[in-house]
Amino acid sequence: MVRVSGTEGYGKTADALVEQYEGLTFEHVHRSTLSLLPTPTARALDIGAGTGRDAAALAARGYTVVASEPTAEMRANGQRLHATAAIEWNDDGLPDLAMVRARHAPFDLVMMTAVWMHLDAEQRMRAMPVVASLLRTDGVMTMSLRHGPVPEGRRMFDVSADETSALALGYGLTTLHRSQRTSVTLAVGVTWDILAFRKV
Ligand SMILES: C[S@@+](CC[C@H](N)C(=O)[O-])C[C@H]1O[C@@H](n2cnc3c(N)ncnc32)[C@H](O)[C@@H]1O
Numbered sequence: 772m773v774r775v776s777g778t779e780g781y782g783k784t785a786d787a788l789v790e791q792y793e794g795l796t797f798e799h800v801h802r803s804t805l806s807l808l809p810t811p812t813a814r815a816l817d818i819g820a821g822t823g824r825d826a827a828a829l830a831a832r833g834y835t836v837v838a839s840e841p842t843a844e845m846r847a848n849g850q851r852l853h854a855t856a857a858i859e860w861n862d863d864g865l866p867d868l869a870m871v872r873a874r875h876a877p878f879d880l881v882m883m884t885a886v887w888m889h890l891d892a893e894q895r896m897r898a899m900p901v902v903a904s905l906l907r908t909d910g911v912m913t914m915s916l917r918h919g920p921v922p923e924g925r926r927m928f929d930v931s932a933d934e935t936s937a938l939a940l941g942y943g944l945t946t947l948h949r950s951q952r953t954s955v956t957l958a959v960g961v962t963w964d965i966l967a968f969r970k971v
Contacts, residue, residue: 800824815878818881866901881902883912
């Protein structure tokens with residue numbers, strides 16, 4: 772199986788990650804940016820949706836939700852765990868998101884939670900105009916960037932909030948929110964940048 776770049780390590784550990792990812796709540800993970808989200812029934816895209824925790828929470832809040840997850844094992848878990856949630860799942864990934872662009876855009880909300888740092892510099896340059904083009908004017912994009920030790924088998928880069936904000940601005944995405952926090956799972960040495968952008 773050809774793996775989408777950035778997904779390394781997730782297939783083998785997908786079952787073990789269910790407890791960790793589903794043990795967090797949408798409200799807690801996104802507490803810094805909740806007030807910035809558009810109102811339901813806005814159209815939302817969760818890129819790198821993992822086990823579907825956030826996609827399911829968005830669907831329960833009344834959003835129309837598309838979830839994009841290129842790791843088959845993660846996607847299968849998400850579809851099983853949230854079988855009753857109104858989520859349209861796609862086997863699609865960054866930097867191109869060709870299927871999502873062709874079938875589902877535009878969106879009022881794009882979420883990339885713990886995903887962007889899986890892309891290398893060249894892929895980030897390619898992906899930013901793509902995600903910006905998926906958003907409607909006034910649409911919001913949220914993102915988190917992980918810093919710290921890289922889990923075994925994963926492909927991850929230390930991507931700064933400064934770089935990300937500057938890159939986003941070049942495609943009409945202004946920074947609405949920026950903060951830092953320690954790991955909610957208390958992983959040693961792990962910190963996060965939390966970012967939100969609006970398309971102008
Ligand atoms: C740390 S997990 C986060 C999952 C979910 N967003 C959450 O917050 O629980 C990162 C996810 O990004 C996905 N991923 C990795 N590379 C990707 C890429 N190039 N495009 C889209 N998703 C990717 C992985 O398969 C994995 O499910």
